[in-house]
Amino acid sequence: MMIIVPEQGMNVEALQTKYPIIDWEIYTEGTKKYCKIIRVGNHTEVHHFFDDMLKAFDKDDLEMLWSLVKEKFNSTEPTDDKEREIWVELKRLFEPGTYDELWKLQKKIHDLTWRLYDSCGVHHVYTKDGIDIYMLVEKEYPLSRGTLTLMLVTKLLVDQDNKMSRELLRKIFMQVERPRR
Structure with a gap:
């Protein structure tokens, strides 16, 4: 049987x-x-x-x-x-262009939600005020230290824990720890 x-x-x-x-x-x-x-x-x-x-x-x-x-x-x-x-x-x-208006809006980000779409390798930072930032996991974007820090203290929403999510957290942490120019 x-x-x-x-x-x-x-x-x-x-x-x-x-x-x-x-x-x-x-x-x-x-x-x-x-x-x-x-x-x-x-x-x-x-x-x-x-x-x-x-x-x-x-x-x-x-x-x-x-x-x-x-x-x-x-x-x-x-x-x-x-x-x-x-x-x-x-x-x-x-x-991504460093002169894009989107990057200037980071000054208004005080509360955010952070999500990973691991099927396509994109992470998404968004606020209740309608600010949406979509980023490829493998690229670096002109994020402010404040936004990067907020990302680290916010839970990264994922469908499942995987290598990509852990690598993304490590990468963001390294960007925050990088000495200022």
């Missing part, structure tokens, strides 16, 4: 077929706008918020979307608010 026993921690998603992203567009339904992700085989998914996309993406998806967005806006400017949102968030993520 065969008995099937569910194993805890088994990743069912790993057994599913993953379809690469081949295009994207802004999809409107009523008054709401979504980012529509088009995958090979015409598999589509829509995301209203950027962090919803991060929950569903892995690193390859994120890099492919950045490539497609960059290609589209290489010769034109985003005309739609949702297009601009996707462009700005991905540009900040992959090509």
